[in-house]
Amino acid sequence: MSASKKTEVKEVKKTATKAPAKTTATKAERTKMEIRLTGSGGQGVILATIILAEAGVEAGKFVAQSQAYGPEARGGSCKAEVIIDEKPIGFTKVEKPTFFMALTQKALDQYAPGLSKHCIVLLDSSLETPECLLANKVYKAPILESAIKEVGKAMTANIVAVGAINAILNLVSDEDLHTAVMSHVPKGTEELNEKALKVGMKLIKK
Amino acid sequence: MGKTVLMQGNEAVVEGAIAAGMRFYAGYPITPSTEIAEQSAVRLPQVGGKFIQMEDEISSMAATIGASAAGVKAMTASSGPGFSLKQENLGYACITEIPCVVVDVQRSGPSTGLPTSPSQADVMQAKWGTHGDHPVIALSPSSVRETYDLIIRAFNLSEKYRTPVIFLMDEIVGHLREGIEIPDPKDLEIINRPVKKFAKQNGLPYHVEEGEWVPTMLPFGQGQRYHITGLAHGESGFPTNDNATAGKLVRRLIDKVEKNYDDIVQCEEVMCDDADVVVVCFGGTARAAQSAIEQAREKGIKAGMFRPITVWPFPGRELEKLSKKVKKIVVAEHNDGQILLEVQRVVKNNCKVDFVGKIDGSVLTPPVILSKIEEE
Amino acid sequence: MASELIDKYMRPEHLPHIWCPGCGNGIIMRDVAQAIENLGLDHDKVVIVSGIGCSSRAAGYMDFNTIHTTHGRAIAFATGIKLANPELNVIVLAGDGDISAIGGNHLIHAARRNIGITVVVFNNNIYGMTGGQYSPTTPRGEKGTTAPYGNIDRSFDIAGLAYGAGASFAARGSAYHVQQTISYIQQGISHKGFSIIDVAAICPTYYGRKNKKGSAVDMMKYQRDNAVMQDKAVTMTAEELKGKVIIGVLAQVNYPEFTKEYQKIIDRLGREAEERERK
Incomplete structure (x- = not known):
């Protein structure tokens, strides 16, 4: 226990030498989901990625969730990301989004140029699709409007979005998603958010 | 678990x-x-x-x-x-x-x-x-x-x-x-400070037993009174202007860490056994480096990663050994070259040392590190 | 009596102290020891915390758990000690520069928090350890080595400042008024909450010489002859109070004490956890 001069205990160094991951890497590319959600601060896109990450954990997958934001608590542009993979995740930031969502025109215009044609895109219906958007698959859904009109609270837009995203991507089971949402919403708002989740799922026609 | x-x-x-x-x-x-x-x-x-x-x-x-x-x-x-x-x-x-x-x-x-x-x-x-x-x-x-x-x-x-x-x-x-x-x-292994009463009231709170590096410690309020000061002090804990006592104190403070290198220092080596190029990085940068070396391996480059877990003391002994086996080291960090200085000090002319850094607040990405790995 | 007090509460092997002949610090240090003796506090449950400066050396001379910290930060260290173990009687000994210049922020916030520590200020109106620079309590017009043409700053009333910031006990004593000062320190230690006793010290070596205040005895006589009790002081004008040494309890109020309030949170959470388990 003491820092003794005599007992120099050499702790075993953590020397993880992994075999080259040649074959698994190509396979991993197919299963790796790189999700980027954008909007303005206060819309809850960070929480949306946290819920998706939580659902990923529930489903037994590796996840890495992070965000970038400006100094404003409300109104500034906000980018949140989550990577969901079958194998341990190296770089924790999204490089080539496989899924992108924008809730504001400003965020869409900012990030659209970096998206490949393979990226699946979900836009709020109120947004205008910029010409530079190459994505083959673009969903438009009234996320913000549904939150206000169908759910009855604008602030549930992020949960509506979560429902829609999972309906598009089939990331996790509805049950895992429900558990994840419930563990992250304030007490007393469970019913409201449950409704928001259902509304979101229905926005995407299977 | x-x-x-x-x-x-x-x-x-x-x-x-x-x-x-x-x-x-x-x-x-x-x-x-x-x-x-x-x-x-x-x-x-x-x-x-x-x-x-x-x-x-x-x-x-x-x-x-x-x-x-x-x-x-x-x-x-x-x-x-x-x-x-x-x-x-x-x-x-x-x-x-x-x-x-x-x-x-x-x-x-x-x-x-x-x-x-x-x-x-x-x-x-x-x-x-x-x-x-x-x-x-x-x-x-x-x-x-x-x-x-x-x-x-x-x-x-x-x-x-x-x-x-x-x-x-x-x-x-x-x-x-x-x-x-x-x-x-x-x-979990949990270590608590070496607590022990001193031989007598107002004894020698900074007395170090033979064969030990640090004095035992008795928290305030536990029945023995003693003095703590930020001035140079001997084993009594009271201030001194004596150069020999002051020198002995600072020597021991430094040595208790430096001389216990084996107990304190940790590092991780990933795919270093056969590596020609090794990325040296720490903290969050290691995540980008991990992806970069995997991508390099896919391209047929034998790349590995050396990661100090204890940044200080710097795991120089391990890196020195490694530097004799590899052709090139790429130091990757989110600054203008700080760990780089330690790497250069340790590696000397054993192999080439390259650097890739970031000072603009953006994140070092795998492709940037990979291109440094690939550079001749 | 004095020698008994020294045997019981001082560390004779570390005496004589470093203070100049005629310095008021020794008297105030003794006042603190006498107050502790009068209160019959458990020797081992008293922690003396000091910062940097002449008066801060007192910690080393006093036979308690003593910690001589960094300049200005004694109250912050004391806050950690008190919150970690509220059983301890934590007493801060500090100079005027230490407590109201570099440590001013900690003073007002400890007062605001009303954490149950006692601060005794050895207020000699000058930076003595560094050789006589003017301090936040140097009166306007007086000199220091860094105010060679006279100080143009207004001076702080430390007890008033602490009271204004929320201290629940604030008093002023002086090196001359030993009995009163001992009583104020006693009251401060017994008080449940943040207490401060601002004691007018004397520094014949720097402040006295720089400002032609005469000998140490002259400076003590000045305190004797110019003392005004707090009760009377409140009836006097600022002009009338110029140059006076105010003595007495400025304020004593009951506010909730910080560590006790924190313990209530811990207890409440504990009860709630128990209830949850029972369910």
Whole structure:
């Protein structure tokens, strides 16, 4: 226990030498989901990625969730990301989004140029699709409007979005998603958010 | 092993610290470390511990040391500007040998810089930030799970060697959420400071037993009275102007860390056995480097990664050995070349040393590191 | 009596102290010891915390758990000690520069928090350790080595400042008024909350010489002859109070004490956890 001069205990160094991951890497590319959600601060896109990450954990997958934001608590542009993979995740930031969502025109215009044609895109219906958007698959859904009109609270837009995203991507089971949402919403708002989740799922026609 | 839970790096600091026995936290809000204060405020009173939001960073460091002198494992956390303010009292903890853990979630500087952007530019500050010659132990995690384990180790080293331990995080890991399995508390090794009463009242609180590196410690209020001072002191704990006594103290403070290299220093080598090129990096940068070396391997380049887990003391012995086997080392860090200086000092002419850094607040990406690996 | 007090509460092996002949610090240090003796505090449960400066050396001479910290930060260290172990009687000994200049922020916030520590200020109106620079309590017009043409700053009333910031006990004593000062320190230590006793010290070596105040004896006589009790002082004008040494309890109020309030949170959370388990 003491820092003794005599007992120099050499702790075993953590020397993880992994075999080259040649074959698994190509396979991993197919299963790796790189999700980027954008909007303005206060819309809850960070929480949306946290819920998706939580659902990923529930489903037994590796996840890495992070965000970038400006100094404003409300109104500034906000980018949140989550990577969901079958194998341990190296770089924790999204490089080539496989899924992108924008809730504001400003965020869409900012990030659209970096998206490949393979990226699946979900836009709020109120947004205008910029010409530079190459994505083959673009969903438009009234996320913000549904939150206000169908759910009855604008602030549930992020949960509506979560429902829609999972309906598009089939990331996790509805049950895992429900558990994840419930563990992250304030007490007393469970019913409201449950409704928001259902509304979101229905926005995407299977 | 328990259930896997989604946890943020900053939260893992608090959960790991509580598992290590932290029962006191003093802090001041600052991005990107604020979640550590917030989580401590929630969690500590639940386990009978104390949280206090102090009036500034200086007093946070002071209160942390005070609590530890009263016998409670204590921690404070901050980021660049606040870490600068903590430096004087950090030196006080060094010379008085009061254990504590100081977390620095690095952000882009200098000064206020880019508060929400990652950086690793406090490496040299962690070593030389407080004035005077002094020992430094600084640990840097590269995942949320490692954050949990390593903060426990930070407390253990701090208690064992009676020295402040710097937990050098970065925004990448601090704000990253990953799924982690929380270990069973029964499986954890927890080290507590060597507590022992002195031979007599007002005895020799800084007397070091033959064969030991640090004196035993009796918290305030436990039946023996003694003096603690930031002035140079002998084993009585009282100030002295005697050069020999002062020199002996500083020598021991440095040696208790440097001479226990094998016990303290940790590093990780990934795919280094057959590597021609090795990326040297620490903390959050290792995540990009991991992807970069995997991509290099796919291209047929034998790449590996060497990661200091203890940034200080720097794992120079291990790196020196490695540098004799490889053709090139690429140092990757979110600064303008700080660990680079240590690498150059250690590697000398054994192999080529290249550098790739970031000073604009953006994140080093795998392709950027990969292109450095590929460069002739 | 004095020698008994020294045997019981001082560390004779570390005496004589470093203070100049005629310095008021020794008297105030003795006042603190006498107050502790009068209160019958458990020797081992008293922690003396000091910062940097002449008066801060007192910690080393007093036979308690003593900690001589960094300049200005004694109250912050004391806050950590008190919160970690509220059983301890934590007493801060500090100079005027230490407590109201570099440590001013900690003073007002500890007062605001009303954490149960006692601060005794050795207020000699000058930076003595560094050789006589003007301090926040140097009166306007007086000299220091860094105010060679006379100080143009207004001076702080430390007890008033602390009271204004929320201290629940504030008093003023002087090196001359030993019995009163001992009583105020006693009251401060017994008080449940943040207490401060601002004691007018004397520094014949720097402040006295720089400002032609005469010998140490002259400076003590000045305190004797110019003392005004707090009750009377409140009826006097600022002009009338110029140059006076105010003595007495400025304020004593009951506010909730910080560490007790924190313990209530811990207890409440504990009860709630128990209830949850029972369910």
